[in-house]
Amino acid sequence: MSKKLVVANWKMNGDIKLVKEYSQLFNENIFSHDVVVCPPFVYLWSAIGINGYHVGAQDCHFAKNGAYTGAISPKMLKNLGVKYVILGHSERRENFAETDILVGRKAISAQEEGLIPIICIGESLAERENGEVFEVLKNQLTFSIPKGDYPVIIAYEPVWAIGSGKIPTPSDIIQVLTFIKEIVPHAKVLYGGSVKASNAKMLLELDCLDGILIGGASLEVKELKNILTEF
Ligand code: PGA
Numbered sequence: 001m002s003k004k005l006v007v008a009n010w011k012m013n014g015d016i017k018l019v020k021e022y023s024q025l026f027n028e029n030i031f032s033h034d035v036v037v038c039p040p041f042v043y044l045w046s047a048i049g050i051n052g053y054h055v056g057a058q059d060c061h062f063a064k065n066g067a068y069t070g071a072i073s074p075k076m077l078k079n080l081g082v083k084y085v086i087l088g089h090s091e092r093r094e095n096f097a098e099t100d101i102l103v104g105r106k107a108i109s110a111q112e113e114g115l116i117p118i119i120c121i122g123e124s125l126a127e128r129e130n131g132e133v134f135e136v137l138k139n140q141l142t143f144s145i146p147k148g149d150y151p152v153i154i155a156y157e158p159v160w161a162i163g164s165g166k167i168p169t170p171s172d173i174i175q176v177l178t179f180i181k182e183i184v185p186h187a188k189v190l191y192g193g194s195v196k197a198s199n200a201k202m203l204l205e206l207d208c209l210d211g212i213l214i215g216g217a218s219l220e221v222k223e224l225k226n227i228l229t230e231f
Contacts, residue, residue, distance in 0.1 A: 003032060003033055003034060004033045004034070004204050004209070004210060004211040004212070005033065005034045005035075005036065005153070005188065005190060005210055005211030005212075006033050006034070006035050006036070006211055006212055006214065006227065006228060007035075007036045007038060007056065007084075007086075007118060007155070007190060007192075007211065007212070007213040007214065008035065008036070008037045008038060008214050008218030008224065009038045009058065009086060009089070009192075009213055009214065009215050009218065010037075010038060010039045010040060010043075010058075010218060010219060011040075011058070011091070011215060012040055013040075013219055014039055014040065014043060014219060015043075016043065016046060018039075018043075018219065018221075019039065019043050019046045019047050021221045022037060022047065022050065022053075022221060023050045024221075025221045025224070025225060026050055026051060026052030026053055027050075027051070027052070029052075029225065029228075029229075030052070031052070031228045031229070033211075033228060034054070034211075035052065035053035035054070035228070036053065036054045036055070036056045036083070036084050036118075037053045037054070037055055037056065037218075038055070038056040038057060038058050038084070038086055039055075040058065041057060041058075041072055044057060044077075044080055044082060045080065048080060048081045048082070049081070054083045054084060055081065055082050055083065055084075056082060056083065056084030056085055056086060056118065057072070057077050057082050057084075057085045057086070058085075058086045058089070059072075059085070059086065059087065059089075059092060059106075060072055060073060060074045060077055060085050060087070060106055060109070060110060060115075061073050061074075061106065061109075062074075062102070062105040062106045062108070062109040063109070064109070073109075074106075074109045074110045074112070074113040074115050075113050077110075077113070077115060078113040078114055078115055082115065083115065083116060084115060084116045084117075084118055084153070085106075085110050085115050085116075085117055085118065086117075086118045086120065086155075086213075087103050087106050087107050087110065087117050087118065087119050087120070087144075088100070088103035088106075088107075088119050088120050088121070088140075088144050089120045089157070090120060090122060090157060090159045090162060091162075099143075100139065100140055100142075100143035100144040101143055101144075103119060103143075103144035104143050104144045104145065104146060107119055107144065107145065107146050107152070108146045111146055111148075111150040111151075111152070116151045116152070116153060117146075117152055117153065118153040118154075118155055118190070118213070119144055119145055119152065119153070119154055119155065120154075120155045120157050120192070120213075121137055121140040121141060121144065121154060121155070121156060121157070121180075122137075122140075122156055122157040122158045122159050122161075122162075122193070123136045123137065123158055123159065123160075124136075124159045124160065125159065125160035128158065128160065133176070134179060137156075137176065137179065137180070138183065141154070141180065141183050141184060142183075145184055145187070149186050151186075151188075152184070152186070152187050152188075153187065153188045153189070153190060153210075154180055154184060154187045154188070154189050154190070155189075155190040155191070155192045155213045156173070156176050156177065156180065156189060156190070156191050156192070157191075157192035157193045157213065158193050160193075161192075161193025161194050162192070162193045162194070162215065163194065163215065163216060164193075164194055165194050166193075166194060167191075167193060167194050167195075167199055167203075168193075170202065170203075170206060173191055173203070173206060173209070174206060174208055177189050177191075177206075177208045177209060178208065181208070188210035188211065189208070189209065189210050190209070190210060190211045190212055190213045191203055191206075191209055191211075191212055191213070192212065192213030192214070192215065193215075194216075195212045195213070195214045195215075195217060195227070196214075196217045196223060196227070197217070197223055197226035197227045197230055200212060200226075200227040200230045201230045204230070212227075214227065
């Protein structure tokens with residue numbers, strides 16, 4: 001199996017103890033896949049410099065600096081040694097009213113700083129039931145993915161699969177990935193939503209899939225280790 005990208009999204013979870021557990025896990029094991037760890041902003045500094053994984057942020061602002069209280073710029077992340085940034089996660093689209101246009105703006109700024117954006121797209125359950133999956137994805141791809149050949153990662157995360165224990169069938173995933181790659185051929189494409197050790201092998205065996213994005217399961221280092229050694 002070819003080398004895949006495994007992204008751990010802690011969301012607003014974790015603490016210094018978890019950073020230390022990660023450090024121990026990666027000191028004691030060499031995994032054959034590329035790993036990106038995305039802790040909350042306040043733990044980025046402590047998570048950087050540990051061998052075995054790259055560090056990503058979970059969001060950024062589009063501006064380089066300025067009067068944006070509470071915000072973090074791509075430039076600051078780059079300065080710290082961060083390599084990736086998750087943008088447009090459905091939780092940010094929903095809870096912080098982020099639009100495709102805003103996500104696209106952030107992604108362009110991130111790329112200009114040399115960060116690799118991991119842009120999340122995915123349909124809601126209602127959109128799926130209404131047969132609107134491809135229309136929704138096309139819109140998200142058109143407006144939130146920057147044009148041009150800069151490195152970009154797209155995470156297909158059906159909203160109904162996040163934290164629910166449900167995942168799409170392999171053939172559904174293949175169909176969506178093929179669709180994404182037709183529109184953005186140079187992108188790497190990940191799947192996210194209820195990934196755990198019990199389904200990681202099936203997912204990572206899909207040739208068209210470049211990797212996985214793990215939420216809840218990444219908070220348990222034992223489960224993460226199982227995922228990383230599953231294949
Ligand atoms: P989950 O989250 O693995 O807990 O479903 C994935 C995500 O939201 O990135």
